[in-house]
Amino acid sequence: MSELRLLFEKRGTARYISHLDLMQVFRRAFARADVPLGFSKGFHPHPAITILLPLSTGFESVCELLDFELDAPRLPDNFLYKLNRALPAGICVTGVSESHTPARLIRYAAYEIYTEMDVTPEALTELFSRDALVITKRTKRGESETNILPLLRGFRAEPQGDGILIRVKVAAGNESLNPEYVIAAIEKYCGVTASYTSYLRREVFTEDLQVFR
Amino acid sequence: MSHLGMKILYGLYNSIDYCWCERCFAPWPDMEEELRAAHLPLYALESGDGLDAFDIIAFTLQYELSFTNVLNMLDLAGIPVRAAEREGLRHLVIAGGCCTANPEPLADFVDVFVIGEGEEVSLELFDLYRTAKRENWDKHRFLAAAAQIGGCYVPALYTPHYDKDGNFTGITPSDGAPARIVKRIVKDLDKAYYPDCPVVPSTEVVHDRVMLEVMRGCIRGCRFCQAGHTFRPIREKSPETLIRQGITQAENTGYDEISLTSLSTTDYRKLDELCDGLIDWCAKRHISLALPSQRADKFSVELAQRLEKVRRTGLTFAPEAGTQRLRDVINKNIREEDLYNACGLAFANGWNSVKLYYMMGLPTETLEDLDGIAKIARGVVDVWRKTSDNRARGVRVTASVACFVPKPGTPFQWEPMDTVEQLREKQEYMKGIMRIKNVDFNWHDPITSHLEGVFARGDRRLCAVIYDAWRRGCRFDGWDDQLRMDLWQEAFEACGVDMAYYANRARSFDEALPWEHIYNGVTREHLMMENLRAHSGLASEDCRAGCAGCGALELLEGGICDV
Incomplete structure (x- = not known):
């Protein structure tokens, strides 16, 4: 077998x-x-x-x-x-x-997030170059205030159609971040609400950002 | 998605050149809200086309408390809910299923009820529809012609009559429609269509498995059971057919369970032969073979162990009543010893949980009968103590007690149903006596059963109530969290209709019953005799021990019942 x-x-x-x-x-x-x-x-x-x-x-x-x-x-x-x-x-x-290769070697997952909200890609690029973005994260042990930036790699935002396409790698596997928190952070810091969001997982990576297979 | 009749008819209709059939289910209220907000019609699942794009919309009526959903689905599709408001041939609304034993509460909304098994009659109806469409008939001409097809009931062609006190006195047909609509059946199940490849859902649904229908009808004649009387005569499929159909469906669907379904599968004569033919094939592929429920007097450890070759399933028995006296009344011919023997055998062979199904509110019931339910539960636990091979694992006996609803087409169709207060009182009593170690007691609020009891034996005056309640917002009435009894009460009051008149009133044999023009094959004389025997505490033999001449044989037109 x-x-x-x-x-x-x-x-x-x-x-x-x-x-x-x-x-x-x-x-x-x-x-x-x-x-x-x-x-x-x-x-x-x-x-x-x-x-x-x-x-x-x-x-x-x-x-x-x-x-x-x-x-x-x-x-x-x-x-x-x-x-x-x-x-x-x-x-x-x-x-x-x-x-x-064992699944535990998966450390990051790249997502394309398409979102429609009243904010510019430039504002998002600025937002994600800050020192910290703290959001309330729900875990099994209750809610906690978490800085999500250490859990992200390579944030990029560009206009697409009526909205914005975000490309970002988020921590996956053991210590992970649901990419919905990326949108939650934008909504919190920019004071906007996304009218539509869709998520596409593009690729999974190891610790040193090699494609995992 | 779990309904076998729908799987059969869906496959059959799509096997016809000129027919294209899609599925649609009642959307949950959150989806309904979204559809209405977006001005989208309720749509069929395969194409996404709105229901209003279809010629014919067919409902299966499985439960009285889904009646408001029928209206709501039509409305969501932008189709007028009242038959009289739908002009022309488009949007013909037809319905079948077990609730057509009394279709009267939906008479205002449905154009054609199909009585009995749909395989043959619906194709005859579709043929007629094609002719009518091609030749541009008006709706009335089509309906009058449809009423000539055996098993097709066109309610618009019938007028009910009531006396000065408001009691139903009879119904008269017009336009040449027959006075009595005789149920249609498929005579030879081995030759009948059976789907090779039913739709397999990608999300979990109940009863998600291969359903192998081993026979139709039931030999038992339990007096409370509607299916047992309205699905006659008894016809079995041959093991060869079943083995072929089971393997084909399992290969095509990838299901890991085959369920041998019927009203009483342990009464299927060639069950051993069928299991022999399937079990090795199944075991190799990690497919389990299941019997939905077993009769305690026919329980076989050997059979149960063979069935559980792949996966061990729980045991379920349905004694239905707590004393021998009451079991004789309802003709559930199972003795307490049978049950204890079956449980003992099962416990000795490693089982450690049993589910027992009962009803309360049965005709002639007394507190002694309810005490019997607790006594049997204790008895089963005692049997476990004496027979279990592994006492350390413990035992779980679950007793579920449902409320009895008298149904049309059964010997109890004349009986009064217990009132909600009586049923609640009995439940409180049961809660007290069912505090037994190792025993779980399940019950259900009687209010839904009460409403079910009203519609089960209702007449056309309930059409207005259903319409009114639906307009007030009633839907999914069979779901506790959706049922709005306050709105139903308002609707009944607004229409001047008394629920107790339908649910809680005893009918005399002299009374005309609003559903008696629908003939399911069992004669009124047989039902009356069975009712009298019930009140004398006399059980009747099953069909194989002695034919009681119920009348269903006539439906086979010269054939022989149960061969």
Whole structure:
């Protein structure tokens, strides 16, 4: 039994499939594609599927990673074609490889945030060059005042259509920051409210900002 | 999404060249708010087209408390809710499902009710619709022709009559519509359409699994059970058909569970053969095979263990009443010993939780019958003490007690329902006696059951109440957090309709009943006889032990019931 890693996109209406539902979607897609999965041992065996970095429901992504155990000597011919045909619209597997790097090495995720609000890209660039941006962050242990700047890398903002496109890397994995706090910080410091925001995860990185696979 | 009938008809309609069928579900109030704010029509899920773009809108009526949702969905689509206000052939509203045992409370809103199983009759109706559309018929001509199709009930062609005291006295058809609408059935289930590839939702829904329908109808004749009387005659599918359909659906959907569904699957004659044919195929693929509920007198550890090869599921039994006397009254022929034996076998083989389903408010019920529910719960815990192989793990006995609602088409259709006050009193009593170690007691506020009881045996005077309540804001009435009993009360008062008249009144056998022109195959004489036997405390045999001549055999037109 070998452990393999899928690279897949989650776009369009598939963004509304939650993390837990997505595991089920993949389990069923593997079954429909007739690709045998390894199962956990024990009283309630479940398929060995792990999504490395859960994505918030409603976010899109072009860089999702999923590890699975294959209960066969090798992948069937046309594996990607068969699996993609079995997946719902919006979810598309773009690559498969051996799974050799552990998920704990993921440290950053790059997002494109498109937002419509009454503020200029220049004002945002100025805002994110300050020394500290403190927002109220909700955690399992309650609320805490957090400076989000140490959790961000490479903030850029430019006009796009009726709004602003922000490109930013946020901490991911162990000590992480939900990119919604980037918008929350802008709303707090600029005194504006976003009328529309969408999130797209572009890439995941290691500590030294190398692409993680 | 979990309704089997919808999966069958959706697949069937889309297999017809000229037919394109999409799904639509009632949106939750937050979505409704957004749709109305954005002036968007309620839309079908596949194309996103508004419902107003469709020729025919078909509802499945599974529960009386979803009636306001029917009106609300039409309104959200910009379609007039009253049938009389919909002119021409566009937006024909049809409805089927178990609530058509008494469709009268929706008579003002639905153009055609389809009585019984829809596989054949709806295609006949669609054919007629195509002709009517091609030849530019007016709506009345179409409806009059539709009423000639067996199983099609066109309420606009019938006029109800009431006496000076406001009691229903009968209903007369016009335009050549039949005096009695006879339910349609599919005679040979092995030849009937069954979907190869039902829609698989990407988000979690209830009963999300392969549903393998092993038979229709039920041999038992429990007197409270509407499906048990209105789904007759009994027809089984062959194991060969079922094995083929089960494997095909599992392969095409990727589901990890196959449920063997019917009203009483342990009565399926070739259950062993069916399980033999599926279980190895399933086990290899980590697919579990499940029986939704089992009869305590037919419980087999061997079967249960085979079913749980992949995953252990809980055990559920439905004794329905707490004493043998009351079980005889309702014809639930399960003895206390059967239940204890079944539980003992299960506990000895490692199970440690049992769910027991009951009803309160059954005809002739006394406090002694309620005490019996507690006594059985204690008895099951005692059985566990004597039989469990692992006492340290503990045991969980769950007793759920629902409120009995007399339903049309059953031997109890003449019975008064307990009032809300009576049911609440009984619940308070139950809460006291059900404080038992290792036993959970579940109950539900009787107010929803009360409303269900009103509509179940209602007549056309309730159409105005439903319309009024919907206009006041009632929807999703079956959901405790959405039910607005205050608005319903206002609606009943505004329309001058008395809830107790429908729910809590005993009917005499001489009385005309507002739903008796809908014929589900079981004769009035059989229902009356069963009612009399109930009041004499006499149980009746099941259909296999002795045919009671209920009448359903006639629907097979020369065929034989339950072969």
